[in-house]
Amino acid sequence: MSVPTSAAQAAANRQDWKWQQRNTLDTPHALATRFPGLATSAQFGNLAQNLGTRKLGLTPYLAGLIRTDARGCPLPDDPIWLQVVPVGPGEGDAAFAYDGQAENWELAEEMVTPICQHKYDNRVILRCANVCHAYCQFCYEALRTLETVSAKPGLKKSEWRQTLDYIGTHPQVEEVILSGGEPLMLSDTRLGELLGSLRQVRASLLLRLHTRALSFNPFRITDELVQLLASGGVHAVGLHIAHPREITEQFCDAVARLQSKVALLFANIPLLAGINDDYECMKALCMRLYGLGVLPHYLYQFMPFSPGAQRYRTPISTGVAIVSRMKRRLSNLAVPEYVVPHRNGKFSVPLGLNQPATQLTHDAEGNETLVFTNWQGRPCVYPE
Template identity: 35%
Template sequence: MHEKFKKLETIQAKKLPEWKRILEKSVVNAKDLPKVCQSDADDIKKVSELYPMCINPYYFSLIKAKDDPIYKQCVPSIQEVQDNLPEDPLSEETTSPVPCIVHRYPDRVLFTISNKCAMYCRFCTRKRKVGTERRIITKDEIIQGVLYIASHPEVRDVILSGGDPLMLEDGELEDILKKLRQIRHLEIIRIGTRIPCVLPQRVTKELCDILKKYHPVYINTHFNHPREITEESRRACNMLADAGIPLGNQSVLLKGVNDSPSKMKKLVQKLLSMRVKPYYIYMADMVRGTNHFRTKLETGLKIIKAIRGWTSGMAVPHFVIDAPNGGGKIPILPGYLVKCEDGKVFLKNYQDNDYVYTEPN
């Protein structure tokens, strides 16, 4: 009888799509980590009790050494419990009129529809609730979110976020998309997801067929390091682009991960080659448990200066700070504009050469 049950489990496992089979093998406990991590097992256990760990085998396979840029993004560090930054620096909770909705800007809202991810990033802005049993998003809350958008005609753009929206089942995601598309004043649906980077196998023909039914749909994904761009991630991005979905990328500037001009330049060039437009580089938010990832502002300015003019303009992202206390995204630029005086605009180009532009009378 025991053998029959084992065979039945094997048959059922084979019926699961590849991405679910990969997720089932995710590392969620310190004891399941490879030997290379075992020296830190006690620290990892302590941290993951507060901030959950989930590393699927695909993403783990990208690690080449302990403390490399991939390792730092996914394996808990004791430094996560050694700072006292705010849990919600962007004041999402105070700009949330109903559960799951953040309404900070005049014509758009953030709609969190999942609290799960295929890999829990150690630098996450929503560490306070992502992946925890304390904050499960219910169907009733999803309905409240849809009704809020429907009752606010000024909202023309919704960003589906989480967690990761693409962690939902196809049917669950389509149900939300269908409800949103019935709202006449809602023009744009955006999806913020790390799936093409951390679990590209989730991007299937079935998923793409669903998404393209609800155009205009945009996807902003999240690659932070050139090594995250693999054959699998290229395939996923190509499938989404072929489904008519414009793709953007939002990177976070992270100490020890991508805080050098050469790494970031290589990343944006690779992104553009697979039809993903570099959209934002964020300064890391002032989130509790992430202080060890934060860099000086000058680091980001040097990166932008090393990219602009030295590679295609299409590869140059906006460098922004998401201002504390709900101030929204503020663009930061190197000093290309020196001064304006007597109808003349004094400028510096990407090579630091001086130029003068004369304004009309």
């Protein structure tokens, strides 16, 4: 890590997104150096063991949001710490646990190229990067981002050209979603090239980008990037966020920059046990977002067979209870749609369960199970 020549230079460094990434905390030693007392805490053993197979990454900005005790050790229940540092127990052999073998969101027939998924009729999602500003330990793209060695291909020119050809020959594709990993880990130059090539395929394409940069490294949202998004025709940006403490002054500044050039900002929120699975927390998060002009769009039930299943998974009934209580008590635009992300497509959970087409029941082992009919009219069991 370079030593700043002055306090002013140090402050300037910390507001440079590339400096943040260069100084990411990515080892147990780096964490123990940043957080005195961690190495002698009960958390450290699990952390060191889990990092044998799991990636770690915290920007200095994100580390600064984590609350600590008098010794400088992160509080075990801090909602930022819990999201990005694997301090919980291993996956074990519990039902729905992650096995490190397959992504349960992707079906082989949907991957029309190695980086392009065509699940829904009028849109495709492009996996533009295998890296992130920091690593959510519950990511359902674990084989792309959380595994120490990625099992998924990165962005290659040949596969990008193949993807452009697919979009160009399928006029039913009206929208392209840039995701990852984290698409904003790409340089402005590279991102501009991708947007420009998509525009050349069909000028009418709607372009959307999903990011967690505003929580993890808000300095990435520069004036230059915002202008690039505008010139590239990006019409919507989806922000991934889980807790109201992520909404800082820097987060708000990044939102305002994006709003100056991007027509629509919305938020996707994962429902996580011990982090945001209560009414007051969700109310605070959604109302803050709504007040900033960011629509809380989806509240995602935790996906089974993803990392951290034992740590993060909540009952579906918990999500239903939270959103049901929000309805009519909060501004309706601040109430997210509660969805189950299923390998056959998202399902909007009705707030009145046990309707004819939706049954909340339990399997032979007592695990909560949702039986429903999906958007294609196909019967589904969640989880399978």
